[in-house]
Amino acid sequence: MSTFWSIWISVIVLGTIFGCWWLLFATRKSQTTDTETEKTMGHSFDGIEEYDNPLPKWWFYLFVATCIFGLVYLALYPGLGNWQGLLGWTQEKQWEQEVQQAEARYGEIYAQYGSTPIPELSQNGDAMEMGQRLFANNCSVCHGSAGRGSVGFPNLTDDAWLYGGDPDTILETLHNGRQGNMPAKGTMPNMTADQVDQVVNYVLSFSNRAQDEQAAEAGAEVYAQACVACHGADGTGNQALGAPNLTDDSWLYGSTYEWIEETVLYGRQNVMPAQGDRLSDDQIHILAGYVYSLSND
Amino acid sequence: MSSQIPVRQVDPNTDGPSDNKKNKPETVELYASRKKIYVREVKGLFQRIRNVSLTALMGMYFLFVWITVDGDPLIHFDLPAREFHLFTMTFFPQDFFLLAAMLIICAFGLFFITTLFGRVWCGYTCPQTVWTFIFMWVEERIEGSRNKRMKLDRAPNSPEKMARKSAKHAAWLLIALATGVTFVGYFYPIRDLLGDLATLNANGWAYFWVGFFTVATYLNAGWMREQVCLYMCPYARFQSVMFDRNTRIVSYDPNRGEPRGSRKKSADPEELGLGDCIDCGLCVQVCPTGIDIRDGLQYECIGCALCIDACDSVMDKMDYPRGLIRYTTENELEGRPSKLLRPRTFGYGALLMLMIGAVVITIATRVPVELDVIRDRGALFSYNNNGWIENTYTLKINNMAEVPRDFRIELGGIDSARLLRGQEPVQVDPTAQRSVPVVVEVNPEDLSDINTAIIFRIEALDNAEITDETDSRFVGPRPR
The missing domain is CATH 1.10.760.10 (Cytochrome c-like domain)
Structure with missing residues (x-):
């Protein structure tokens, strides 16, 4: 909070409390007991007049106590702009305490x-x-x-x-x-569009889903260059590296041609x-x- | 209402400021301090009736807390577990509307009774009255009769006064403590409570509430007494809307009693030009709220009928017929017949029956199980290897019965919907909630929209009527 707003809030809060304090004492008459006087406010409406009596004592002192409570509270706890309070209370500390x-x-x-x-x-x-x-x-x-x-x-x-x-x-x-990282185009950054098509078909062929048998055959060569280091020659992956098994029915990012193509083209980054x-x-x-x-x- | 409102004479010279303030006549005390009421003990029919009702009510209050059924308390408001055990039934916070309905029944019951018989609740059953009368009984035993008590209060401090006063307050506090412990015992099984209190092992709140109810009982029945009825209780203030000319009230019969005056028993009142009231003032001395019933119907009157008992005993002594003060109605006092059946009776009666019926039906048909379904928010849907669509839900099954139950989960709303997880029945402990993750798969051909209604239904294996269903949404891809 900037200094201006800090002062703004403090002035309004303290001003209100001391204003109430002043009002209480200024309106309090010389009487100190709960007595009724004949004195009226001096106005009359259809013959109805209002007595000018002080607040009952218990009520008056309750107001005083409220003002004092307010001041003590504001001294102990953060309430006046940037003032941190004498007790050093913060939300975070209370939260940490509750967690403990x-x-x-x-x-x-x-x-x-x-x-x-x-x-x-x-x-x-x-x-x-x-x-x-x-x-x-x-x-x-x-x-x-x-x-x-x-x-x-x-x-x-x-x-x-x-x-x-x-x-x-x-x-x-x-x-x-875990940090999962499949580089784009595997270990073959200069893979061409045709080679991408071939390797995707080859990967699909592990689970007998190749769309283009010829491309899949050609893909074996690309796979050997780009993928074999992590996924292994038989495509069963490597748990030490977190490289998925490509021969089963479990696919983290989808098993269709389009999904796998996207995976090959752009790679995958994942975090647990x-x-x-x-x-x-x-x-x-x-x-x-x-x-x-x-x-x- | 009667044709004339009785006027009470207030003499400013005797009732006003005390002597030392007479020099300053312009000031008077704004605060009227309570004038202590010394209630005179009286025996009679209505006091006996009250003794019976008082014994029965106190007996229930102090005994029920000890009764257990199969080891569980008969009444136990288990706040930490949010379970309310009442007469072998268990209620939960979601049953709170029943509490509201019970309170409405109580209110209508009170209106119904009040319309017919006046403030019998106040006179015979209200805890304020019951405990006040017990405290007054104790006071009479320890400090003596009304006159002795007044004398004792006026007397200077003496060892005897101190002894009697402290004995009285000790007895009051003891009764209040029993009351407080018993009250807390409805929230904290009483046997554990007594043990824990004695060994200082109880929760701090237990001590607080025992202390609170002890002090409140002691102050209410010992010190506040009629002030609670006069200044705190709203019921007294709205009695006039429930009273009519046919309502039974405790009333003095001015036609018979006036003009009042003292006379010898042998004297013939007619010769003296007097009514039956001998103006002995007993009816005022026995009144626990300190009023004079001969002033007519007043909101201060709690209908305790002590003045009837007192007056009847005097009438017996005078050989006059009883009933100068009696339960009567304004119509009867004016010589007209009073009717028991009238529109108000039917109106309140019908409402009362309606509410009781509604609550009885609700409780009788209450199904002690509740199902909530929460759809997973992390993922909208996923395809599985069959090409079907999966959604995941968490079912919260709330078994509100006192027995463990197995529930079968069923699906509705989508024909091909199948449970992939959650086929096995789920066992839920008594009065416990269990969360069950379930996975539903649906054939995408069945979905005509991205968002389809699906119904979850659970059914107890042991009782097909214990069932609940909740609908949720099944989300899929936009159909092409």
Whole structure:
């Protein structure tokens, strides 16, 4: 907040409080007790007159107390422009405190499963209900509530794994995240349009879906130059690199000619964000159990 | 209303400012302090009726909290779990409209009764009355009769006065504490509560509320008493809209009683030119709100009928017929017959029956399950390997029964819709909610729009009537 607005707000707030204070005392008469006087305000409407009596004491002091409360509050808490308050209270600090309280409270619940082996954990109904809730809150935005993914987000319920579906790899993926990178035109940046058509047909032929058998045959040569380093000679991919298996029915970006052509032409960049600094180790352990259970019923 | 409104004489010289202020006649106190009412104890028919109702109500209040059915309390308002257990039924926040309906029933019931019989609620059942009468009974036992109490209050401090006063307040506080603990016991199972309170293990709020209700009971029944009825209770203020000439009210019969005056029992009132009222003032001394019933119908009158009991006892002593003060109606006082059945009776009666019927039907046909469907927001839809379209939903199944149940999920609205995940029945614990992710696949040929209605239905395996359905949308590609 700029100095001008800071002063603007402070002047209005303090001015109002002291204005009320002045009004209270200025209108208060010399009487100090709750007594009724014969004195009137001096006006009369159809014979109806108004007495000029002070506020009852309790009421008067309530107003005074309200003003004092306001001033004390404004001294302790941030309320006057840029004034930070004597207590140093901020929204962030309060939020952090509440997060800490929640961790202290729920940490134990997660901790009871912290050392259970993941395959065993995936059979535990209570833990999996917890896992389902963790998944719904942290993972379902991309992978879907049912874990079936969508374009660009892997399906976790099938047997196709980019990096591997064993417990340790799932844990590793959750903790540190993954960076998927398929360069445009693979390792052959000078690929021609014809060669793109050929290699796409060759890739389709792995799962017997080639549109043009001739092109597919020609594509084997392009594949050997552009793709084999990561996807392997037989197209089964490489989990160490996160290179997908091209021979199965699982396609992260679609299995049609157009989709694959786009993938070859422009490459793919994908990120699985690391959860290690967002969630506790125990939470990640339970989540790994839940992810494991999705494909290992 | 009666033809004449009785006038109360107010003498400014005796009722006004105290002596030291007489020098300054232009000032008077704005605040009228309460004049303590010393209620004289009286026995009689209506006091006996009240003792019965009071015992029954207090008995229910103090006993129900201890009753358990199969280990669960009969009445338990479980606020942290947001479950309200009443007589083996469980209600949830979404049933709160039933509470509103119950309150409407209570209101109409009160109007109905008031129209017919006046303020019997105030006189016999209102907690303010019930606890006040208990406190007054205790006061009478410890400090003695009305006269003794007045004398004791006027007397200078003495060990005996201190002893009696502290005994009274201790007894009051004890009753108030029992009241407070019992009240909190409806929210916090009483056996746990007593144990936790005694071992200082209870939640801070438990101590707060026990303390709050103890202090409130003590102040209300010990100190505030009739002031609650006179200044705080709205019911007294709108009684006039429910009263008519046929409403039963506690009333003095001025035709019979006036002119009032004292006389010897042997004297013939007719010779003296007097009515039946001997002006003994007992009816005023026994009145818990400190009014004179002979001034006519007043909003202060809570209809407790203590003045009837008092007057009847005097009439018996004088060998006059009872009923100089009695339950009567304005019509009867004026010598006309009073009718029980009249448009108001039917109007309130019909509304009351209607509301009771509506609540009974609602509770009887209440299905203890609820289904909510939340469509995934991350992805609109996806193709699967068959070329069918998938949508993902989260079903929230709320089992409101006290037993675990298995539910089958069914689809409707789209012919080819099939569940890919969620075919197996889902078990939901008693009074618990469970979220179930389900995946629905649909043949794209079935979709004529990007957005099609789909119906989710759940049905309990053990009882086909326990079912609920909710509609949602199925999203697909724009049809070509």
